[in-house]
Amino acid sequence: MNTLFILSIQPGLLLLSGLIIIAILAWILWPQKGGLARFSRMKARSQRELLEDSLKYMFDCEYRKAPCDMHSIAGNLDISVDRASLLLEHLFSKELITLDDQAVSLSDTGRSYALRVIRVHRIWERYFADETSIDQADWHNEACRIEHNVTMEDTEKLAAQMGHPVFDPHGDPIPTAEGTLPEPTGVTLNHLKEGQLGRVTHMEDEPKSIYEQLVVLGLYPGMQIYITDVAENKISFVADGDECSLTPLFAAHITVELVSAKEPVVSKNELLSSLQVGEEAEVVAISPNCRGQQRRRLMDMGIVPGSLVSAVIKSASGDPVGYRVLGTTVGIRSREADLIFINRKK
């Protein structure tokens, strides 16, 4: 009967130990900040991860026609130069790279290996953007984590499910399974002149700190940009009607394709959420920040550019508002209505 001793412990003491156990469990299991999450992040990168990351980096240099040597590799992978030299030796022995004095370049085998990794990475990024609710700033890191652990077959299945996407959510082309990739086009935003009109095709997702700030500013691939002023340390532009300015350093992270035909959108579009009950408007666009299932649902309901919507009822608690579109009433939350641009009927 020695199990009964537990009943003779003071209730206060038991209460306290119960609270302590809960606190310890919370400390270990808390998402992102907990011990377990920290531990799994701290785990050293395996040899395979290092190898694949370095190939990816070298390919990136080649694609952007930037020089690449041992020091820049060490810097990019955040490892010591000694470790980087060991890594290069390993890559060389596997005939993945060729060495020419200081310059490092990919061999054909190395290039196709790198393209495979990039394909996996970008397909998963596309998947995270369209089919999950993972934060925009975390797509890249999640894809970096996953690209070394999935098989090519699983990724191809995923690509087939999504209808073989050709662009990742940052606007980068996804290499084909055979390893072809189009030539880079467009110029970075800091090279544009006053009065020029362009469309964002790519936002560099590394380093994360800069990318996060660009996301916070509401910039995204597909957005129309009209340059209003170029100064020494500031580039001002109108992005989908919003005034915006960036330092050249930040602007260099955005690639733009020049557009000539369209009229620049200078005035800001109104949002569907601003429509009062009884008013009618025409849908102009759905923001690209509304992605995946949500976007498809809205389009299925008839929210497409050119269709007429009118706000008809407000829910008792105020938030979803019922909109009449194509003869049906659809409840849309204000969070999503903020992503739909409208043009009020005069």
Add this chain to the structure above:
Amino acid sequence: MDKTTHHNREEILTAANTARWELGLDFHDTVIESIYSDASQIARKTVKLKGDKEAYATDITIDKIVTSRWLGFPLMFLLLALVFWLTIAGANYPSGLLSSVLIDYLHPLLKQAATFIHMPWWMSGILIDGAYMAAAWVIAVMLPPMAIFFPLFTLLEDLGYLPRVAFNMDNLFRKAGAHGKQALTMSMGFGCNAAGVVAARVIDSPRERLIAIITNNFSLCNGRWPTQILIATIFIGSMASPQLAGVVSAGAVVGIAVLGIFFSLVVSWGLSKTVLRGEASAFTLELPPYRPPRIWQTLYTSLIDRTIFVLWRAIIFAVPAGIVIWLVANVHIGDLSLAEYFINWSDPFALFFGLNGVILLAYIIAIPANEIVIPTILMLTVLSSKMAGVGGGSGVMFELDSTADIAGVLQTGGWTLLTGLNLMLFSLLHNPCSTTIYTIYKETKSLKWTMVSTFLPIVLGFVICFFTTQLWQFFGW
């Protein structure tokens, strides 16, 4: 020949890829846009409208009332209360009738028949006292309320009112990271959790649907209401003066149900912020036009698709459980039955949480249906405290007609006010019944989420009971 076709194919694919790269990012949107504009052009040419505006005008008038700021919620509570009241009041008589036929009349008759054909005692025990009894009990308590609740609920759905409830409640559920339609699956869960889990199909967003499925168990289902009412009457109502006893115990039961809603929202919020954070989520809510309900079709579908479907699943699980219940009470090792061994062994552990071994064993072996928990508890209490002359013998579940008699049995079994309170909490916060667990697996096709739905509430139940008990003892109530 083959080689050239293969080569051609490669060439075409490459060309297609290059073209897609040149088309850019908005290509899909442009396609959808052009489909819509083509469709509307065709419609304009071919479809003639006649009096459409009028029909819609009535809808909008009704909508303005049921979603109005001041009338929306009172109307909703009134309608739901009416549905519950009709269910409880209407199920009383048929339940009593079924129970007197199946349990009081047919059971002794079957036993006599078994004796007549010289069936061995253990076989009649397993088949009649175990399997038959459990199935009969499940039918008697489950069938009438479900046969009333589901058609009523389906009628409201058919009428077009339920989407408006979801529309009104969405604000609250959005803050909990859930979908407004969870208000509907929750209400459905008050009838039966298995049906509530199936009803979560109406939620088209994957994350919100999983949340609705996992938290459905926090809706106090129709099998748990009688337990709550009985225990509240015995332990909580008796503390108040006789005039107030009814009100106080009813208040306690409603309090538990509200606590369930509270847990449902808190757990939804927690899930959406942690394990389900990355799941896809999308919100749109269609508000279909009102239409006169198709009464016969509603009756048919709700009786066949929901009532019979759920009942059949419950019976399938109840039969083996009935056998297990009979066996644990009748298989002896030495002087004691298996049940007594387990009760004695688990008592210290259970007392730690303010429960007892009988309750733990009852919740394990009565997993197929919450309806048979109280009869099992009564049988096990009589068995383990060696009471004579109460009930139908070891392994035979029973219920007593008077609440005072049940109170007597439980008090002899060592129950206190704290045990009663903890049972009420544990009845709210424990694993779903096996029918619901199986349904969750069928709906999610995932062992992981089935396990989460099963063990999350039970862990929560133990934690809540532990703190209730320790606080109770700390303050020396």
